[in-house]
Amino acid sequence: SQQGEEDPQALSIQEGENATMNCSYKTSINNLQWYRQNSGRGLVHLILIRSNEREKHSGRLRVTLDTSKKSSSLLITASRAADTASYFCATDAYRIQGAQKLVFGQGTRLTINP
């Protein structure tokens, strides 16, 4: 079962507008990561935010984390057609003997219209 839930499931905006996606999760985490997936291919790591961080920036990306609400948001500013993709949040809940298990949400399908 998925731990995270993204909201909205689909988002369609005009090029140049900002896109905001939200993610909620259920258990305590070590960190939360956002990934992008183009057309059912491999995932690309976008940004990681640790549980003791509240906000992080990377280029046109801004991620926030509210551990009290168990939620995160991804903001893409000045969107471009190339940003059209599915976006997933993934939580890294625990480590056992160095193992790592990412738990993904169901994703937000973002479409940027020219």
Added chain:
Amino acid sequence: DAGVTQSPTHLIKTRGQQVTLRCSPKSGHDTVSWYQQALGQGPQFIFQYYEEEERQRGNFPDRFSGHQFPNYSSELNVNALLLGDSALYLCASSLVLSGGTRAYEQYFGPGTRLTVT
């Protein structure tokens, strides 16, 4: 710098058959994780291999098994295929840093699309 590679790209199998998928990690990485992604869903963790041992496993039946070789490459085997096993299978690699801590970021391959008929 070679990224994560997977083979084959696409595969069609019949119910009851067995399948083997292959993954080569990113250069310098020593850990491989496998994920199953059904259409329209997020990836689900199958298991992770490090030092040729299964270190962590998700909620998948024993029909799903794996192996890691000394060169860090990995195989995913699925026996007695079911229609519900049709999915994109993703391999991801990561690295144990000096001091034994693990880098958080995982690098994904392009996936193998498995269709079971």
